[in-house]
Amino acid sequence: MRRIAPLLLFVASTAVLGACSRRSPLLEPTPEELQTPGPDSFRVALQTTRGPVLVVAHRDWSPYAADRFYFLVTHGYYDDAYFFRVVKGYVAQWGISGNPAVNLAWRHRDLLDEPVMRSNLRGTIAFARAGPQTRGVQLYVNYANNTKLDTLNGFGFPPFAQVIQGMDALDSLYSGYGNAPSQDSIERDGNAYLKRKFPRLDHILTARVTEAWGDTLTANMSLNRGGFGPSFRGRRGRGGDGDGDGGRR
DSSP: OOOOOHHHHHHHHHHHHHHHHOOOTTTSOOHHHHTSOOOSEEEEEEEETTEEEEEEEETTTOHHHHHHHHHHHHTTTTTTOBEEEEETTTEEEEOOOSSHHHHHHTTTOOBOOOOOOSOOOTTEEEEOBSSTTOOOSOEEEESSOOGGGGTGGGTOOOEEEEEEEOHHHHHTSOOTTTTOSOHHHHHHHTHHHHHHHOTTOOBEEEEEEEEEESOSSSOOOOSOOOOBOOOOOOTTTTTOBTTSSTTOO
16 A cells, blocks of 8 residues: 655645635624625626626615625625526515525524615515514515515515616516425525426526625724624515515415
8 A cells, every 4th residue: 555645644634624614604604794894886797597687786775785785695695596486577586595504504694674765666676574674685676666565564675786787687587486486495405496396497697796886894884783683583584575475375
């Protein structure tokens, strides 16, 4: 048997330990990372199975939401995310990770509430929610002028971004399954469940920040950066949806 030099063994073991010690921001986000202000505004390019989509996020519309979106996109959270709920003339919803471990890590990382500063008009994007302080990672885009979502159930859904190119691609998302996909099953089994049960669903291939404006380092928040809101929710409360029913059918 060939003998491996002790130095090589040391280098190899050090590399393994280094790999094991690397922290994944998606699996172990720190409070400091999640409370760091993002840019004043930024563009995100979505490459989807229906074509490219360009989104602009505006921090002054909903600071907590824009900061969360920036963090998730810059760490690849929405890569390979499926549009699991598509209701023509209403909304398309996405944002449950295809990785069950990532879903578990974000299970109780809710955002504090914010007022609705912009109306839910066609092409605007907001975080889904099922009640007070339940915005987390799921998003929806408005297919129509859904102004009722501005005040629905007394809390409303604050848009923080808008589609500026590629709305036709989002309009063409496959909608034949409606509300059928189970959010619980996606969270538990990831994309394997969707590929097996709902093979015609469209998804995001990659989501990347392509341009940003504003100082992300010296921005001095006037908001109380209190971290996450309480983990109030039922089994489906983490995501919710545009109509405030928590994804229930």
